[in-house]
Amino acid sequence: MVSKVHNRHDHSYKLLFSYPEMVRDLLTGFVKEAWVEQLDFSTLEKVSGSYVTEDLRDREDDVIWRVRWGDDWLYVYLLLEFQSSEDKHMAVRIMTYQGLLYQDLIRQEAFTPSGKLPPVLPIVLYNGEKRWTAAQNVAELVERVPGGLERYRPDLAYLLLDEGAIVNDPAWSDQMRNVAAALFRLEHNRDEQDMLEVLGALVEWLKAPEQTGLRRAFVVWIRRVLLPSRAAVVELPEFSDLQELHEVHDMLAERIKQWPERWEEKGRMSEARDNLCSLIRLKFGEVPQWVELRVEQADHAQLKAWMDKILFVDSLDKMFKP
Incomplete structure (x- = not known):
């Protein structure tokens, strides 16, 4: 059974990545592949993640986006699966989700100009304390049988973004203006002054009126996930009515002194x-x-x-x- 804490954590991440700024910064900051440079991020569009399988059982995925790629309106679908605990069979789940997504695209006749299905980038965003060790390709989970049968073994990989490994990598740069990177730093940082510094940067980056929704999403995550993990030193009722990111920053700055x-x-x-x-x-x-x-x-x-x-x-x- 998934704990309430994990559910609250995953749901708050789902809320944050319901904003195009988070998805854009996730891709530009952490997917180091040439095709990302060709994406038109002004066209990022969230699509439904709910599907009905052939036996009428509902299946709701986490967050799915599409974005224009080049001049031909070719869509890249980003399937994000948030995890706060490791699932050794995640590759099988991703294969199932991708199959459901393609079934839905076929029903909608959402093909590329050449009549084919659009490519899918499945991302597992992992925020657990321990490093991720599960197979990142479903082929690794299927027994290899000689004599020709191995040709039918499924071969499907997903992109793993292990936050803890990212922020602890010596090559990691925490100087970029990137809201997804700020989330990772807050999630895995235990230094009070650094936490204040990151929050101050977010207040500055997200001060525009059109970014009110994302600011509020960060406040929800901070109140429901980040601060409870530090409840030993934070009086949570004092933060329960705060709605704005700068209010959380100012309150924390005062409390940290104590x-x-x-x-x-x-x-x-x-x-x-x-x-x-x-x-x-x-x-x-x-x-x-x-x-x-x-x-x-x-x-x-x-x-x-x-x-x-x-x-x-x-x-x-x-x-x-x-």
Whole structure:
């Protein structure tokens, strides 16, 4: 079962890459192939990602775009599959999605001027912590059988963009004006000042009125994904009503000044909880789950009161009695 955290993460990425600026910067910044230079990014158009298979089961892909290529209105379809955890059979999923896409294009008679199907670029955008190791071509997943049968083995690759590998590559340049690159830096950076720097750059890049939607999409992702991953040092309710990117930047700049003090306070609280649980184990044995919950929810004054009380009680019930 996919966790709610992964769903929230993937859905927020889907929202971000519903804007043409994100797709344009993803291609120009990270697809180092000559054909990208021939694309007319002013024609980027999002198309439906919902298909109905022959047995009438609905299948919804992530984000699909098309873009004009040269003078002949040749379309390149970009099939983006977002992953926050590795799927070792991703190549099979991509093959299935691409087949569904081609079936839909055939129904629409969306052929190239020569009567053929348009090319498809399948991209897996991976934002997990560990590096991606799954096969990037479905042929790698199918047993090779000699005697001629190998001719029928499917051969379909996808383009993997592993964010963690990109930002940790010595050749990586974080100086480009690229909103997709800024997303990657925010996703994988644990330095508070660098995070502020990237947010400041995004505020500057996305200040035009026509970029309001993308600014708001970044705010949604920051509030629902980025900040919860740093909830130990960020009071999330303070950010819940923020709607603009510059507001998030300014609030974070103020909060980051307080982070060292908060880390020190969290350290004292953690030490007090550990000390109390150690005393409970010494006197009463294992710490019951209901006691762990009470200890976790207590403030520093309550923890100190329990530590003073433990010497004079003969049961946990008496110790935690209101």
